[in-house]
Each structure stands twice: as structure tokens, then as C-alpha cells.
Amino acid sequence: MSALQPSELDRPTLARDRSAADTDLKSVTAALRRAEFGDRMRSLLLAAPLLVLLALSFGIPIVLLLSRAVYDPTIAEALPKTTAALAGWNGQGLPGDDAFAALAADLKDNRAKGTAYELAKSLNARLPGARSQVLKTVRKLESADGQAALEAMKSVPFWSAPTTWPTIQSGTSTLTSFYLLSALDLRWNADGGIERVPPEQAIFVQVFLRTFFVAASVTLATLILGFPLAYVIANVPKGLAAILIVAVLLPFWTSILVRTAAWTVLLQKFGLVNDFLLFIGIASDRLDLMYSRVGLIVAMTHIQLPFTLLPIYSVMRTIPPSQLKAAYSLGARPFTAFRRVYIPQVFPGVMAGCLLTFILCLGYYITPALIGGASDQLISNFIANYVNVELNWEMAAALSFILLVFTLALFGIFARILGLDRLKLM
Amino acid sequence: MSASQAVLPAASTTIARAAQAGAGAQGFVEFADVEKSYDGRTFAVTRMNLTVARGEFLTLLGPSGSGKTTTLNMLAGFERPTHGTITLQGQPVDRLPPYQRNIGMVFQNYALFPHMTVEENVGFPLSVRQVSKADIATRVARVLDMVRLKQFGDRRPTQLSGGQQQRVALARALVFEPSLVLMDEPLGALDKKLREHMQLEIKQIHTMLGVTIVYVTHDQSEALTMSDRVAVFNNGGIAQLGSPDDLYNTPQSSFVASFIGENNTLEGVVDRVSGKECRVRLNGGGEITALAVGATQDSACHVAIRPERLSLAPAAPGANALPATVDGRIYLGDHMRLLARLANDQVLTVKVGPEATMANGETVTVSCAPNDCRAFPADPGTGGALPKQGKTT
Ligand SMILES: Nc1ncnc2c1ncn2[C@@H]1O[C@H](COP(=O)(O)OP(=O)(O)OP(=O)(O)O)[C@@H](O)[C@H]1O
Ligand SMILES: [Mg+2]
Numbered sequence: 001m002s003a004l005q006p007s008e009l010d011r012p013t014l015a016r017d018r019s020a021a022d023t024d025l026k027s028v029t030a031a032l033r034r035a036e037f038g039d040r041m042r043s044l045l046l047a048a049p050l051l052v053l054l055a056l057s058f059g060i061p062i063v064l065l066l067s068r069a070v071y072d073p074t075i076a077e078a079l080p081k082t083t084a085a086l087a088g089w090n091g092q093g094l095p096g097d098d099a100f101a102a103l104a105a106d107l108k109d110n111r112a113k114g115t116a117y118e119l120a121k122s123l124n125a126r127l128p129g130a131r132s133q134v135l136k137t138v139r140k141l142e143s144a145d146g147q148a149a150l151e152a153m154k155s156v157p158f159w160s161a162p163t164t165w166p167t168i169q170s171g172t173s174t175l176t177s178f179y180l181l182s183a184l185d186l187r188w189n190a191d192g193g194i195e196r197v198p199p200e201q202a203i204f205v206q207v208f209l210r211t212f213f214v215a216a217s218v219t220l221a222t223l224i225l226g227f228p229l230a231y232v233i234a235n236v237p238k239g240l241a242a243i244l245i246v247a248v249l250l251p252f253w254t255s256i257l258v259r260t261a262a263w264t265v266l267l268q269k270f271g272l273v274n275d276f277l278l279f280i281g282i283a284s285d286r287l288d289l290m291y292s293r294v295g296l297i298v299a300m301t302h303i304q305l306p307f308t309l310l311p312i313y314s315v316m317r318t319i320p321p322s323q324l325k326a327a328y329s330l331g332a333r334p335f336t337a338f339r340r341v342y343i344p345q346v347f348p349g350v351m352a353g354c355l356l357t358f359i360l361c362l363g364y365y366i367t368p369a370l371i372g373g374a375s376d377q378l379i380s381n382f383i384a385n386y387v388n389v390e391l392n393w394e395m396a397a398a399l400s401f402i403l404l405v406f407t408l409a410l411f412g413i414f415a416r417i418l419g420l421d422r423l424k425l426m
Numbered sequence: 427m428s429a430s431q432a433v434l435p436a437a438s439t440t441i442a443r444a445a446q447a448g449a450g451a452q453g454f455v456e457f458a459d460v461e462k463s464y465d466g467r468t469f470a471v472t473r474m475n476l477t478v479a480r481g482e483f484l485t486l487l488g489p490s491g492s493g494k495t496t497t498l499n500m501l502a503g504f505e506r507p508t509h510g511t512i513t514l515q516g517q518p519v520d521r522l523p524p525y526q527r528n529i530g531m532v533f534q535n536y537a538l539f540p541h542m543t544v545e546e547n548v549g550f551p552l553s554v555r556q557v558s559k560a561d562i563a564t565r566v567a568r569v570l571d572m573v574r575l576k577q578f579g580d581r582r583p584t585q586l587s588g589g590q591q592q593r594v595a596l597a598r599a600l601v602f603e604p605s606l607v608l609m610d611e612p613l614g615a616l617d618k619k620l621r622e623h624m625q626l627e628i629k630q631i632h633t634m635l636g637v638t639i640v641y642v643t644h645d646q647s648e649a650l651t652m653s654d655r656v657a658v659f660n661n662g663g664i665a666q667l668g669s670p671d672d673l674y675n676t677p678q679s680s681f682v683a684s685f686i687g688e689n690n691t692l693e694g695v696v697d698r699v700s701g702k703e704c705r706v707r708l709n710g711g712g713e714i715t716a717l718a719v720g721a722t723q724d725s726a727c728h729v730a731i732r733p734e735r736l737s738l739a740p741a742a743p744g745a746n747a748l749p750a751t752v753d754g755r756i757y758l759g760d761h762m763r764l765l766a767r768l769a770n771d772q773v774l775t776v777k778v779g780p781e782a783t784m785a786n787g788e789t790v791t792v793s794c795a796p797n798d799c800r801a802f803p804a805d806p807g808t809g810g811a812l813p814k815q816g817k818t819t
Contacts, residue, residue: 320535325524325531325533326533326537326538326539328523329502329525329527329530329531329599330530330531330551330554330599330602332525341539345539345540
């Protein structure tokens, strides 16, 4: 009896204790969460200046620029009357005379405002040859009004061509898929479906493929060259390793332009490389290394090597030699040990290095411009051309957008395969 | 360290004797005149002769840098001797790469493969030996069961505690049933409690499987509790090789005497040698009779006496009696240590019962039998670390 007493007494006490402990635990968790939230806010606050700077100088401009790929109000703003007149048109054949009259009036207005050239250029981007037609018509309309203006319009065959009015109509909508489709060598056909542009007009798919091919080749070359070098650096005594690292990083200390220029000196027809190849008798004639794909890949590989090598090296350095020793002692031959113990552990570094190089290669501009031939220009060279020469920012934006989407998709795939946390960039 | 001595299982001493007997003709592992130099100027291992018997638990014990790891690495095949031969089951292994030696090895930092699960880690030596998947599964399960890690099979090494990782490393080194397992300070990273627990487990596995184990440690109590025999390393050579009680009770050099267990060391000069015994004039006054272990007439010597061999009881006839004053008392629960200052100002530690009542400053007489005092030559350079002593099996 007396032995039972304490346990009977104990039970409610215990229960009370437990619930008290439970609430204690809850309040502890809550407090912990509050504390963590505070910590996170504080660290966010520290990063805030950088985040604001990034948003202002990087995020917003990119969004604005990319939006030009799909948002193009030039034609709609220049042709308000035509926009109204075409609102009910079904896109078949030619629109009614009111549309011709409205366009004539809009063109005269543009002439008066001095925006005719802008309009001509914008239409020309969508309809090759439109520029001269627009400017010619504007001149004809100078002294014509009403019926005369209508006749002046009809006298220019361009305005009665089958593709002209559908293009104008699509231009009057401020949102357009035209540039994005063009960036992939696609267009709307007359039935409202999407089709490939004729082969003689197709350029960008080929350029994208070329860009990916060059990027992949360079990535592979840097991996083949960089992996053994990283292994050596990670396994030699410290002093020697430091010297080798400096040797790898040395090119970083000169500008990319200088490095590229150096390669033009080496690769040109009467340059050192050709001299050497002739001297040792590998080549019987001087090779066209400049302005060639091979030369481009060689130069890019040189520039990209540290980007591939460093992440691999930094991972290799963390793998203790006892890992391979353990594998040997467990009966693995050197190759098996390397494949099953070393490679899997270096893999995140290899992936990170390759990804870095691949993505950087997609955006290469100076090196292809200086070393590549006409058929070695990469997508960035086209984007630059649209920005600087053609002043067609919409097309530049569309190409950039497609490139960005590809890059992000690639990054997503890598991150998915590997897990973002395992991607060891440095 | 008499405590660890007391718990030493009687069985292991028997094995040690058997091992020593068996080692006579041809050892399981044999080092013959093995030398190793990394830089061509200094020797990490000098002229080593060592025989390990089949089924033996041999520990290499020694201070840092004394060549234990180097010895183990040469046996495992990671380093090549610069001189001499190592034979394994009668076969010279100089040209045999590590992956063909069939030796299990447990590394100090475990060297588990972080990208594999526990099961994959343990299965690795089997899969590189082309064992079938089903066989691997059963054998891995069996060995994981043995190290009591059955439920952790699909975890990664980083998700395990230090002791668990240690057991995975052990399982991995045992799963392919090597006849020789090497362990380089496998318990060095564990806390004291876990270390003692793992010592027992390793010992049990050794008894159960009958494998030969060469074990490296610089923890002398670990060496004494676990081993059949211990090789005490000093300066790249074996200072003494013997069973734990040999090493504790009959150290052959001043280095071994002070490295293993606690010792009082008295400095003096040998006055005269008579038979096994010698009379030593202590520096600063006083005399003592001791066993002459290498000490020669008129040479400087060190006399080593264990604290538990000293007594405050009246000296028996023929025993040494040294007048002293109590200089301090250290209470340790089950016993007490008295610091007794001799007339020549040297301080002896005396182990007495916890009930001892001597007060500081009290005059006492410290006594000990000559058999418990060992006189070694004072020069540590020739104090028994001579390579030729390696063969004292
Ligand atoms: N790879 C190496 N290169 C050069 N010298 C070495 C190398 N490994 C060990 N040594 C030297 O050889 C000697 C013995 O080293 P070893 O590693 O065998 O000692 P140890 O007994 O295992 O010591 P610890 O208890 O500290 O592990 C040391 O003087 C050490 O400096
Ligand atoms: Mg060591």
C-alpha cells in the first residue's frame, strides 16, 4: 500500500510536468524562430545596399531591355488612325479605302511631326524593304489631300502587296511575338499558325547552334586540359602549388582584349604558331588559323581555362589522400579507386567549372569578333550588331531573351541533377 | 597504470604466450632489417626486426614521430622500405601493391567515402572483388550486425557520430575477411568514455574472428589493455617488445620504464655491481640497492621505482630504507599519493592506502625491495633503443 502511494501521487504531477514541459518547448521554439527571424532580417539589412544597387543597375535595366522584345509601341503610336481603321479588319485580302485614307493621314502627320523615318525603320524591321517605300509614299503625299491622297497610296504597289497590311495590323498591337519568333527563325503564316521562315532568311537557329557548339567545345577542351592540371596542383607540395596557381591566374591580370590580341599575333598566317608547325613539319603549308573556328576555340579555351580549373582544384584540395589510400587498401586498383572514389567526390567541382565556362562562353563577344571569321560569329556578336549598327533594339532584346532562357534552363537542369547546394563554384 | 593491468583478461596473456611460441620458426608478418628514410638523411624507421604471429594483437606504442605510422604504411604497401624485407605469410611483399595485399586498414580519420552510404562503404571491398550483389548484401548485413549498426545502413557517414563512423571503418576493414588488419590510432578522435567502449569492442571482435591485428596508438593504457604484445617505439626503432606485464614489470630501459606507467626516477652513479644487483650512490647523498639492468660499474644511472612498490612500512631485512619528509598528499579516493622528499631533495611519489594519516612535514622512512628498483644506464641515446633489441621475442 505504502509502495503504491508515491506512484499514485506521482502520476498527476508527472502529467502536469509534461504539459508544462510541452508549453515550455513551444515557447522555446517560438522564441527561437523569433530570434532567427531577427537574425535573418539583420543580415538582410546588411546586404540591402548591394541588393538595391543590383536591382537599380542590373535588374531593372535588364527587365526594361528584355521587355522590348515583346513590347513595341512605335507603330501603334505612329499610326493611331490606321489602328482604329484596322480594328475590325479580318486580315483577308486588302482592307477598305478608309484604311488607305487613314494610313495616308497618319503618314502625313508623321511627316509633320518629323517621325516618318522612325516609322519607316520600324516597319522595315518587320517587312524588309518597307523603309524606302514608306519614305517614297510620304514624299508623294506631300501635296495630296483627300481623294488625291488615296490615289497616291494606290499608285505605290507596295501598299497593295499581300503581306503589307497584315504586317501593319500586327504592328498596331503594342504587344508582339514577332521578334521572339524571328529570333528562332519562325513567323506567323497567313492562317495564323507558326511556320519556319524560308531557309534563305533563316539565320539565328544556326547561330544559336554554333554558339552552343563553340561553348561546348571550349568547355570540353578546358576540362581535358584543366582536370589533370588541377589534380597536379592539388597534389604537389604547397610552394609549387602556389607557383602553378599563379601561372594559371596570370592571364587574369591582363585584359581580355590584350589576351585576344595576343592570340591574333600568334595565330596569323605568318605568326608564331604557323612558323612552329612548319618548323616541326606537322603542316606542309601555312594554315588559316586566324578567322577560323579552330583559332577561335583555341583562344577561348585559353581565356576560360582558369574558370574551369579553379572550382575543380578547390574541390580536389578538400579530398584527403587517405581516401585513395583507403580504396587501395580495400582492394581497388588505381583506376577503380579513381573512378569510384575520386571522381564522384570531384564531380560537383567539375560540374561547377564546366557550367561556369559554358555559360560564359555563350556570351563571348570580343574574341569571336577579333579572331573568328564571318561564319564564326556567335550570338552576342549579332546582338551587338543589332544594338550598335542596325539600331534594332527589339531584335537585340529578343535574341538576348532567348539566350537568357536557354542559359537559365541549362542552369536549372544542372542544379536539378546535382542539387544547388552541392554545386561548388569556389 | 596498475589498474588497467589488473583487468587484463587472463586469456589474452595465454594467447600471447602461444603467439610467441608459434612465432618461432616463421611469423605471419616479418620485418627483416627494415629501414625507411623519407629524405635520405634521417631515418623514420631504423633497422627494424619484428615478427607478428598469426592471430596476435600487436600494438605499436610510442611517442609522436617515433615511426609507428611509417611502419604500418610499409606493411600496408603505401610506403616502400629503403632497406630490408617485409614478408607476409612467408611471401616477400616488396613488389606487391597495396590493393593486392589483402590487408584491412582502419585509418585515424576513418577515411570513409562521403559519397557512399554506410552499406556502400562496407560493400566497397567486396564489389571491387567482383562478389555478387546478393552475397555483398548478406555479408554487409552480417558485419554491420556485428558492429551493431544494422539500422544505419542507408545513412551517409556524415550523418553518424564519431563512434559509429569508427565502427563503419572497422566493418569495412573486416568485411572482406582479411587475415591481417592494421589500425592507425583508430580511437584517437573519440572521447575517453567512447574510446574505452570501443577498445572492448575491438578486442571482442579480435577474439571472435581470430584475425591478426597490428594496432597503433600513443596511449599506453590502451596498449596495455588490448594487446597480446606491445612494441614500444622510440626514435624509429623498437625499444622493447613484450607482453604488457613484461613491459610494466621488467622494462629494459629508462625510456620504457618512464613511458609505460608511472615511475619515480632517482639519478645516481653505480658504486659496485655484485651479481644481478648493484649499489647506487644517489646524486646529492644516499645509497640504494637495485637490479642492474644494463647499468655498469662507475657509470651514471637512473633508478626507476614504481610508486606502488614503495612503502612506508618498516623495511624488511635487505630492503632499501630511505629517510624522507612528507611534502604533499594527493587524495584519489581509492588510494593516496604521498610526495616524500629525500635527504638529497629528490621527491618520490609513494602510493599508500587512503587511510594514511601522515601530515606534511612528518618524517618517514620509504622502503622498497632491491628487486623493485631497476638501474638503467643514464644516457638515453644508448638506453636500450638499440635496433637489435627488436628481436626480443
Ligand atoms: N611523408 C613523409 N615525408 C617525410 N617525412 C615523413 C613523412 N611521414 C613521416 N615522416 C617523418 O618520419 C618520422 C616518423 O613519422 P611517423 O608518421 O611514422 O610517426 P608516428 O609514430 O606515426 O607519429 P604520430 O604518433 O605522431 O602519428 C617523423 O619524423 C616524420 O616527420
Ligand atoms: Mg602516426
